[in-house]
Amino acid sequence: MSERSSKVSRRVPTPSRAKVKRTLPKKGKTGRNKKPKGRVTRAKVQKREAELEPITPFQRGVSIGVKFGGLTAGVVGLFMGFLGYLTYSISAKEMNEQITEQGVSIVNSLESAIDRSLWITREEPLTTDGEHPPRMRRGREELQDDWTQRLKAIVADSREKVVAISIVEKDKRDPSRQTLVAQSREEPITISQNPLGHADADSPIEIYEGVLDGQRVRRFDKPINLERYLERDRRIDRALETLSSSDPQSEAYAKALEEVRRLTGDGSITELQDALDWREQNPGYYLLPDAENVDPYVSVFIKADRLDRIKNAMFQRIAIVTLCGAAAGILLTVLIAAVLTGPIRQLEQDITEVAEGNLDHQSSVAVKDEIGALAHVFNIMTRNLKIAQTNAVERQAFERELNIAKEIQEKLLPERIPQIPGFDIHSYYNAAKEVGGDYYDFIVIDQTHLGIIVADVAGKGIPGAMVMTMARSLVRLASVRNVSPADTFKKVNRILAKDIRRGMFVTAAYMVLNVKTKTLRVASAGHNPVVLYRARTGENELVKPPGIALGFDKGTIFDNHIKEVEVQLEPGDRIVTYTDGVNEAMNNDSEEFGEERFYELVKAHATKSSQDFVAAVVAALERHRGSAEQSDDITITTLSVKGGS
Structure with a gap:
């Protein structure tokens, strides 16, 4: 056995x-x-608990109130400044357009009113008895003196809006050569000018801006139209030539006769002789010999420095309003910040209390706004932390028991x-x-x-x-x-x-x-x-x-x-x-x-x-x-x- x-x-x-x-x-x-040598004790199994971090002093920077105030002041200032800039730009544009419209209106009126006798004339009709000689045309110098006085009167009556007016002739062959015809000022006009373009796309008026006698002015140049006085007579003369050279029974004769009646406005003209009689009684316009090679212009100088004065005054007002708005914003922000930061500081103290380990502490902030909602959530979080801490302690105890059970079970296996x-x-x-x-x-x-x-x-x-x-x-x-x-x-x-x-x-x-x-x-x-x-x-x-x-x-x-x-x-x-x-x-x-x-x-x-x-x-x-x-x-x-x- x-x-x-x-x-x-x-x-x-x-x-x-x-x-x-x-x-x-x-x-x-x-x-x-195989088992490691040595006895596994509970001290080795358990994890060492971490210590809570102490509450250390915090280096405070700029407070929320100051930040909020500065931000509000900046936003208000930017908004007021932008609003002022828009107002300034719109007002300046409107004032600029007003000056331009005023200058265009004055120069158009002057161009229409200026006596074309300075450059054109017409034959004077004879008296009915045919014995008297033609009346002589007034002298050019007399007309120039007359218009000089008129221009001075216009400037005087403009309430200092119009600085000067001048009538000049530009040589067609050399536009840089100019001759003064009449002027509201005794002394020559010297101006540094900057071209601004035409009044509009179809306007013959040219606009310049510069400085005259130390003040800002705007010059408006418009050519004096002579053709509207000459073209009618030229067409009448051409029609008379056609009547003289055409057969009275021809179609060209009839058309020329109809053209004469239309241009003269006289319906009693029925034949060539009637037309010649009308011409004799109504002599036509023609250019003076000295005016054939010149282009007359009228120039109006409008005072524009009021635009600068209005801009400066407006800028000052806008700056004052902007500064007042910013100051009001800062003051309002300080008041708002004082109301807001009080509950925030209280909530900060509550957080510090909880951070030091007192999970039974609850915030006393009772305002009914976002800060109150934050305090409400904070209290819930604190209670949940308390529950989580209790659960963690219980879980740690359970894990210790589980480790012991695991060790026992593993020892029961082969x-x-x-x-x-x-x-x-x-x-x-x-x-x-x-x-x-x-x-x-x-x-x-x-x-x-x-x-x-x-x-x-x-x-x-x-x-x-x-x-x-x-x-x-x-x-x-x-x-x-x-x-x-x-x-x-x-x-x-x-x-x-x-x-x-x-x-x-x-x-x-x-x-x-x-x-x-x-x-x-x-x-x-x-x-x-x-x-x-x-x-x-x-x-x-x-x-x-x-x-x-x-x-x-x-x-x-x-x-x-x-x-x-x-x-x-x-x-x-x-x-x-x-x-x-x-x-x-x-x-x-x-x-x-x-x-x-x-x-x-x-x-x-x-x-x-x-x-x-x-x-x-x-x-x-x-x-x-x-x-x-x-x-x-x-x-x-x-x-x-x-x-x-």
């Missing part, structure tokens, strides 16, 4: 407390886990993978949360039997971990010298069903391996099927004996349903047990990995070592899941029989 015991012991080594270092298993790792000659065993465990609801275990029943169990608790977190711990302890107690997995489940269920919370249950697959005969007894408590890969056929067999989950029923129903089957293993065969976190693993599109894909994965990698097999399965799961969060605990345990091809 002792030889047999020692022989089996070599095949199924039992962990010794002296040789095995208990570890904290790392999440998602396979195989044996410390090492059994090394049995002729078999290759490996496992993988990855909890979806800090504390998982899956569990697996290797149980040495006796010298020739090894129990392998994979279980899944309906639930995760601390409740699932507590049920898992209870189930593990019961399975280990019930499996002592018990090689029947079905009988083990019956014993476990009788106790677990009484203590488990309503609505919770445990699914499990329990196998007992005879290491000598290579036979495997399998019982299932509502768990996923055990996958058996046959090396001989290269196909999978699903081993799923009848049974319901642990905890559903307290007695006979569970005992009547639970069965076990025995499987003979051959070299190269592989057994795979897993939890539903494998086949139900989801990606970002909520697509499950699926059982069929998992079975094909088992066949594809069954011939590898158990460690490489597990690594291939885990890699495939991670590729499928991508960046999606793990939704359930994942546990895989596999066993292969060595010796296959």
